[in-house]
Amino acid sequence: MQRIVIVGGGYAGFYAAWNLEKRLRPDEAEITVIDPRPYMTYQPFLPEVMAGSVEARHAAVSLRKHLRRTRVVAGEVTRVEHARRALQVRPADGDDVELGYDVIVITAGAVTRTFPIPGVAEQAIGMKHVEEAVAIRDKLLTSFDRASVLPPGPERQRLLTVTFVGGGFSGVEGFGELLSLATSLLRSYPELSLADLSFHLVEAAGRILPEVTDEPGRWVVKALEERGAHVHLNTQLVSAVGGHVVLSTGQEFDSELIVWAAGNAANPVVAQHTDLPVDDRGFLRVRADLRIGTAEAFVPDAWAAGDDAAVPDIAVGTPGARTVPNAQHAVRQGRHLAANITAVLRGGTPKEYVHQSLGVVATLGLGQGVFQYRRLVVTGFPAWVMHRGYHVLAVPTWERKIRVLAVWLAAGLFGRDIVSLASVQHPREAFVRGGAPR
Structure with a gap:
């Protein structure tokens, strides 16, 4: 044994x-x-x-x-x-x-690769675990609720400003999906408009998505910018103290949500x-x-x-x-x-691991994606369908495949659920406070 x-x-x-x-x-x-x-x-x-x-x-x-x-x-x-x-x-x-x-x-x-940038440890959320993904979503939804009752001004602008650091696959996919969610939320918040949103993607290199070639990488940048995003290439995050973002280009702005997706260590x-x-x-x-x-x-x-x-x-x-x-x-x-x-x-000989890449595919939000296999490049809706098809087949166990398909079907019929459960991060707060006003 x-x-x-x-x-x-x-x-x-x-x-x-x-x-x-x-x-x-x-x-x-x-x-x-x-x-x-x-x-x-x-x-x-x-x-x-x-x-x-x-x-x-x-x-x-x-x-x-x-x-x-x-x-x-x-x-x-x-x-x-x-x-x-x-x-x-x-x-x-x-x-x-x-x-x-x-x-x-x-x-x-x-593990997540971090750098000693002032404010990052206190303000940023990573993107490697389910808990982090849920926290990012809830924080954005809560920001919409808070911003909708405020007059136009710096505080509302801060609440609706999102910053992603890292232009690899996880950062770009997360950025594109959250931008898609934010723009769709505007239908439920008549007090807010597309001009109130400010999404920033910060990448230290001169391009994003290093796994694809230059042309599809440029297409992704263009597609994100056409949706209102700001893509900062050849740019580093200098400081994020108190949510005040300072970039190496000299640009500064306040950001309620900062997501760190700058690679692994x-x-x-x-x-x-x-x-x-x-x-x-x-x-x-x-x-x-x-x-x-x-x-x-x-x-x-x-x-x-x-x-x-x-x-x-x-x-x-x-x-x-x-x-x-x-x-x-x-x-x-x-x-x-x-x-x-x-x-x-059992007394045998191990074999060498050999795997030819099946290509790379990324989602950029609902109905948007990019796929590349060698010289073949697919963008837009077909790539998004390929992304969903590949991953529903790849996720382990039939139980998970069926559950994911059911959620996608329900979202297609009724739209995405926009309820924030941010209070679950502090489950005893309502119990301890009771009905007393703050």
Whole structure:
């Protein structure tokens, strides 16, 4: 009986455990997944959660419900000592616990990359988790309610100003979806107009969406600007103290909502608290067969995949190329991990991970999208349909597929739900205050 411990229940971790259950007999291995959250987040749906096109719970897949033979440990791994085949787990309550293992799989995922910019830690909201997507949506809806009773002026302008920092896929998709929600809300707020909205996308590079070529990237910028957005290229955020945004171009404005989507950084547990080999960026050194190590030698009984692993991309044929840290690779690497681990446990030989990109697709709001596969570029409504079609097929389990389709159908018939539940972030406030006026 082999003890297999999977660190992280994201894409790669969930799919590795799910497929190990299918491949291994119950008497062959005991599988454990360790993650602070009891669910896998389907991150491509986060922009639509922000816009109210997908229910928050439908973008999360319960680990306990779908991993029926896997032990799920709710906690955070704080140290990995592979030389002893042991790791430390910090649960939400109680003391740290040491767990032993025979085989370790690290799919911890990356963390949000931040910079020491004044005000960001106090004002910004990230975009990696369902809770953040819900908070962004509720904050925008609450701002509309507050702004609708104010006369035109600086305070109303501040409430209706939204700033996204980061022009990668998650930032652009979130920006486009939230802009779509905001413009649709104007029908329900006759006191407000399109001129009251001020949406800013800030990107330090000279272009957005680095995963696509220049031409579709320029098309996206043009499409967003035609919808009233302000796209700031070659621009950095200098300060956000008190919600007052200062850009490197000298432009300044007050923004009620600031969303940080400026990329990923290595998970500090992997980068600093393990005896496994990491590269100069803090990512695990991984071979093409997903075993941790180098091309010359691998670390026995240690595997890794996903955003926190420097997996060679042998499909592109370029020396030193690494797979892009996206859902497309993480899902397939998780499945490949399960196949290779099963092969090794049964005396076989692991195979190299090879995956030709299926292209990239992004939503820019209701009815708007962009898709590129090599030289083929599709924009507008057809790309948006392709985006929805691909992701409803990609989200794991038929239960989630049906729930998402049902929500999309209901939204198509009745429109998006525009109720803000921001008070859920402070559930005891009404109880403590009672009926007393403030």
